[in-house]
Amino acid sequence: MNQIAVTLPDGSNRTVQPGASVQDVAAAISPGLARAALAGSVDGKLVDLSYPIEKDAAVKIITDRSPEALALCRHSTAHLMAAAVTHLFPGAQCGIGPATDEGFFYDFVVDRPFVPEDLDAIERKMRELAGDDLIYERQMWPREEAKAFFTKRGEPLKVQLIDEKTEGQSEVSCYTIKDKDTFIDFCVGPHVPSTGKLKAFKLLSTSNAYWKGDARNQPMQRIYGTAFLSDKELKAYLTQIEEAKKRDHRKLGKDLGLFTFHAWAPGATFWQDKGTTLYNTLANYMREVLLPNGYVEVKTPIIYNKALWETSGHWSHYRQNMFQVHGSEGEEMALKAMNCPGHYLLYASEAHSYRELPIRFHEQTPLHRNELAGVLSGLTRVRQFSQDDGHCFVMQDQIGDEVERLIRLVQRVYDDFGLPFAAKLGTRPPEFLGEIAAWDHAERQLKDALVRTDMAYTLNEGDGAFYGPKIDFDVTDAIGRKWQCATIQLDYQMPERFDLKYTGADNAEHRPVVIHRAIFGSFERFIAILIEHYAGAFPLWLAPVQAIVLPISDRHLDYAGSVRDRLEAAGLRAVLDERQEKIGYKIREAQLQKIPYMLVVGDRESSEGAVSVRERAGGDKGASSVDRFIEAAREEIAHKGKATVTT
Ligand SMILES: [Zn+2]
Numbered sequence: 300m301n302q303i304a305v306t307l308p309d310g311s312n313r314t315v316q317p318g319a320s321v322q323d324v325a326a327a328i329s330p331g332l333a334r335a336a337l338a339g340s341v342d343g344k345l346v347d348l349s350y351p352i353e354k355d356a357a358v359k360i361i362t363d364r365s366p367e368a369l370a371l372c373r374h375s376t377a378h379l380m381a382a383a384v385t386h387l388f389p390g391a392q393c394g395i396g397p398a399t400d401e402g403f404f405y406d407f408v409v410d411r412p413f414v415p416e417d418l419d420a421i422e423r424k425m426r427e428l429a430g431d432d433l434i435y436e437r438q439m440w441p442r443e444e445a446k447a448f449f450t451k452r453g454e455p456l457k458v459q460l461i462d463e464k465t466e467g468q469s470e471v472s473c474y475t476i477k478d479k480d481t482f483i484d485f486c487v488g489p490h491v492p493s494t495g496k497l498k499a500f501k502l503l504s505t506s507n508a509y510w511k512g513d514a515r516n517q518p519m520q521r522i523y524g525t526a527f528l529s530d531k532e533l534k535a536y537l538t539q540i541e542e543a544k545k546r547d548h549r550k551l552g553k554d555l556g557l558f559t560f561h562a563w564a565p566g567a568t569f570w571q572d573k574g575t576t577l578y579n580t581l582a583n584y585m586r587e588v589l590l591p592n593g594y595v596e597v598k599t600p601i602i603y604n605k606a607l608w609e610t611s612g613h614w615s616h617y618r619q620n621m622f623q624v625h626g627s628e629g630e631e632m633a634l635k636a637m638n639c640p641g642h643y644l645l646y647a648s649e650a651h652s653y654r655e656l657p658i659r660f661h662e663q664t665p666l667h668r669n670e671l672a673g674v675l676s677g678l679t680r681v682r683q684f685s686q687d688d689g690h691c692f693v694m695q696d697q698i699g700d701e702v703e704r705l706i707r708l709v710q711r712v713y714d715d716f717g718l719p720f721a722a723k724l725g726t727r728p729p730e731f732l733g734e735i736a737a738w739d740h741a742e743r744q745l746k747d748a749l750v751r752t753d754m755a756y757t758l759n760e761g762d763g764a765f766y767g768p769k770i771d772f773d774v775t776d777a778i779g780r781k782w783q784c785a786t787i788q789l790d791y792q793m794p795e796r797f798d799l800k801y802t803g804a805d806n807a808e809h810r811p812v813v814i815h816r817a818i819f820g821s822f823e824r825f826i827a828i829l830i831e832h833y834a835g836a837f838p839l840w841l842a843p844v845q846a847i848v849l850p851i852s853d854r855h856l857d858y859a860g861s862v863r864d865r866l867e868a869a870g871l872r873a874v875l876d877e878r879q880e881k882i883g884y885k886i887r888e889a890q891l892q893k894i895p896y897m898l899v900v901g902d903r904e905s906s907e908g909a910v911s912v913r914e915r916a917g918g919d920k921g922a923s924s925v926d927r928f929i930e931a932a933r934e935e936i937a938h939k940g941k942a943t944v945t946t
């Protein structure tokens with residue numbers, strides 16, 4: 300029989316028998332690699348180690364050093380968990396068990412909700428199954444036979460999955476974790492070769508879930524867990540989530556009196572006065588950044604006739620995510636889920652000359668997305684939110700300069716919050732709209748702009764939107780979590796759909812390019828990130844209350860009031876604690892409220908026109924004249940997160 304050639308990542312070739320497995324290839328390279336192998340990649344497709352190679356192919360061995368390994372191990376651990384659950388809860392029905400950015404989950408139909416003791420028992424069973432080093436075996440079943448099997452076993456959800464995911468296939472892949480009771484699951488795979496490869500995992504929590512996340516469907520119980528390739532990474536992650544719990548913006552938002560929610564307005568925030576102050580501080584900050592940089596602030600309608608959404612394409616692709624309403628004449632309308640289409644109408648309401656470009660719109664009005672109630676969570680998944688949303692209308696040859704300007708704004712903003720950040724460039728995907736030459740030109744301009752701004756970036760080939768390339772930015776918070784916030788996205792499609800034009804120097808009409816851009820993303824989500832990043836202890840410029848004046852006794856009230864008034868007159872956000880409480884109690888409360896400065900006034904301060912300054916972390920900074928405190932506070936505010944100025 301003819302040998303076949305496999306090409307390895309270093310470009311070298313090896314010949315093997317047709318039908319040799321990925322494991323065989325690994326073994327032929329070295330025994331060490333054979334031991335470390337978790338899966339393979341054959342012509343770019345992730346496969347099991349047992350996968351037979353039938354023709355010449357590019358083969359890569361996946362080990363715990365490969366970027367693909369983590370998701371592979373997490374998904375395999377989800378299967379291990381499902382096997383443990385079906386062992387311990389006979390009759391439990393399995394839904395789906397994907398890997399996530401944080402770990403994995405699996406949904407089950409069970410008779411009663413899981414309790415914490417269940418998680419302990421399931422995890423123990425998982426360790427037992429992992430200790431037995433059971434093999435994940437892929438079996439190809441005739442499709443109808445597989446459906447009959449899962450029907451008989453009382454797993455209609457699996458039957459539905461097979462129906463949906465394997466239409467037109469004669470065979471479907473099922474995996475067993477081979478042991479005495481043989482757990483079988485329908486899955487396309489791949490998985491690690493055996494359960495012994497899974498060592499660093501932990502079950503974390505349970506929640507209510509619905510089949511396919513839709514509350515109209517079968518209620519299910521979800522178990523969340525996480526898995527890593529080493530114990531060290533698992534431990535670091537568990538420490539991080541402990542820290543994250545303490546910083547949870549939902550808890551701190553309540554403790555600090557920033558915002559609340561009500562069941563009658565799911566996913567829409569009630570901003571209390573302090574939260575509103577924080578929100579407005581950010582909104583005004585963004586204006587201070589953008590308006591001197593060539594942006595104009597606009598306000599466009601919230602509700603539009605469906606004709607707009609048909610023109611933008613959202614009516615056919617996105618309608619279920621929008622709140623639909625009817626006008627008094629029965630018109631079909633929808634609340635805007637993004638500002639872009641409104642900005643196109645605004646742009647097109649006037650004729651434009653090339654001399655006016657770039658035109659830059661900025662808008663902060665509310666947006667609505669009809670998120671499923673089950674996924675709403677604090678400020679991070681909401682139905683009503685606002686963005687620092689902007690659209691720049693530029694000529695082709697202005698793309699580079701505009702993107703450079705945008706990157707510099709992103710750099711400035713994240714520096715002001717002390718948030719480290721990184722850029723990702725997404726280029727032309729396989730399915731794209733427009734001319735390749737225009738894409739190449741745009742991508743070159745984006746790369747050049749990244750270089751000119753000294754912006755390190757990772758290249759995500761093919762990750763651009765179908766309508767244009769993009770640069771996304773991740774920020775890293777104080778406990779090491781990454782959040783995607785800013786985006787700069789080129790769009791060649793919408794100017795076509797909305798017939799946007801400008802008159803060029805040649806007196807002819809041309810199409811502008813649209814750049815969608817946001818730096819915070821949504822205010823709500825960004826505030827959640829900031830609350831957790833600072834653990835509620837906002838830097839002075841953001842703190843809803845910047846200073847609290849604490850009179851030692853009633854006879855200092857008048858003087859304390861005059862101090863508060865002077866601070867307010869100087870533009871500081873100051874309050875007075877007038878309660879007849881002991882000074883120690885007042886200080887502790889102010890510390891719990893994470894107010895940056897406590898100004899204690901007693902006999903000496905009153906007679907000297909001074910205040911005793913305490914920092915929220917407990918530091919006593921001694922006496923200061925009111926004027927000197929104001930001056931120092933103003934300087935600290937001017938420096939934002941970048942430097943702490945000492946008085
Ligand atoms: Zn699987």
Ligand SMILES: [Zn+2]
Nearest residue numbers: 637638639815
């Ligand atoms: Zn947009």
